[in-house]
Amino acid sequence: MEKAILVHLAIGQSVRREAEESLDELAQLAAAAGARVVERVHQHRPKASPRYFVGEGKAEDLARRREELGVDLVIFDHNLSPTQQRSLEDKIGAKVIDRTQLILDIFAQRARSNEGKLQVELAQLEYLLPRLTGKGVALSRLGAGIGTRGPGEKKLEVDRRRIKDRINRIELEIEGIHKRRESQRHGRRKGPVPTVSLVGYTSAGKSTLFNALSGAQRFTSPALFATLDPVLRRVDFNDGLYFFLSDTVGFIRKLPVELVTSFRATLEEIREADVLLHVIDISSPRADEQARSVDDILADIGASDVPVIRVFNKIDLLSSKDDLLARNAAVGDRLAYVSARTGEGLPGFKAKIRNIAFRDFRPFHLRLPGDKRDLASSLRRWAIVLKSRENGDSSELLVMADSRFMINYLPYLVEGEENW
Known part of the structure; x- marks a missing residue:
């Protein structure tokens, strides 16, 4: 297990509490990737340094701490430019990755289907391309471990032309996937059965709710991004009506643009749904911020106009759950309080799905x-x-x-x- 130092730079008017919350999430991401966090570092500056992102003195401090702690990896809670990343690695003497590279690494570990692997590889190659220096680079020079999994494991001598060729081939394969998915969606749209998609911040309990509604046995885990590949199941009502329920990849704040682009075929399942179930972990102290992040991503992918039910999940972790369950009938069809784990609130929630999905x-x-x-x-x-x-x-x-x-x-x- 790689030992890691986490680094957060508070710029301008940022407050310490926000920095701590951001580092908490970065620590979760690092753990999901397989790292052991041994130190967290803060710095406050009016603006980022063009060379080191942090100040030169802080970069020198990081080099000293790396040697004292025997650290393999330094993870920045920001996106670094290629120049900043190279300068930091030269100064610190260890592998340096940014938030985007860390998330891409987790996705590379989690991808199971051919579609998921292609989408992750495309995102990683698009991230890698501007970071090549000179005529070419051996991916094996990057070393092993966090930040190099996925296409980096192939240990090929590559150059820009070959990476661009590979990107083009992957894009063609993904376009084929996109067309097949579009054909399947077109068939469902022509039919009478509504499609309902689960969306939410990673680890909000979407897959657990998916299983509770559909009776499926989709893999669930408290780990971030436990499931990447979309899946569709039929959910029946007692009177013969039914709908198709889809589970999708979890969102996170500052979701890398490379992933939004490469996962286009998957995200379009959300945009084309008849109803969205926005699952929110009500037990999280950052529930409001996480919900806003999901709303922002839905707007970015053009899904703002799809009817949404906001589903406050994990009420079993609250002392006031009985009050929330009592409110279910009074808050209308666009809000629901449930526990996917215990089943509390699910019958009334299904009735709300029915009311909206079959409103016409x-x-x-x-x-x-x-x-x-x-x-x-x-x-x-x-x-x-x-x-x-x-x-x-x-x-x-x-x-x-x-x-x-x-x-x-x-x-x-x-x-x-x-x-x-």
Whole structure:
């Protein structure tokens, strides 16, 4: 396990509390990557140094502490320029990585599917490209461990041209994935079944909630970014209605732009959803800040107009959970208080999902004559069939559908749902 020093630079009017909270999160990220944090360093400056980001004196202090503590790694809670990163490594005598590189490393460890691995490799190569010096660099020179996993493990002698060629090939493969996903989404959009996507800050409990709603056994862990690959499951209501539920990668403040770009195919699942479930860890002291970070990312990817239910999860960790559960009915359909782990609040929460996901749906009782029974198959493209039966020379169906798609079936409409 690599020993690490964490560094935070407070610029301008930043307050110490914000710096501590930011370093707390960086420590979690470092632990998720496999590092053991042995020291945390603060500095306050009017602006960042162009050469070392921190002041030269602080860089010299870091070099001394690295030697005294036997540290392998220095992690900055900021994004460093290529020049700053090289200058710091020369000054400190240890591997230096920034926040983006740390997050990319975690993603490289967590990616399981071919799609996820491609997206992470693309992000890492785009990060690496401006950091090459001279004609080329051996990736093996970067060493092993945190910050070099993923494409760096291949230990190839590379240059800018070969990296650009690899980026182009990956982009073509990801574009193929994007087209397949778009085709699948198009098929779902043409159908009557709503898609509901879970979003939220990493470690808010999205995958646990996914399992609680769908009955699936998706891997869950308190570790940051425990799951990267999106997954889709069907969730049924007792009356025959159902929706598709998708789980997605967790967000984090200052999410690297390289990841937003390379994970475009995954993030579009969020933008194209009918309803978003924004999962918030209500037990976190930074719940408000984390929720704002998610809202900002949703705006960046063009998902601000998708209806959202804000789901305050982990109420089982609060002493006031009974008061919150009592408020569930009073706060409307756009807020919910639940515990995905214990199941508290979930029945009422599912009712809220139903109210929003099926807000434009209503029941239709249809009677199709014998010579029109073929309409039943086409009807399933636009409606969810709740019940059906043969009645002499006709077929009767009770369906739920958006009125806009039922115009062609109005001649066969029967008033009421009698005798069902």
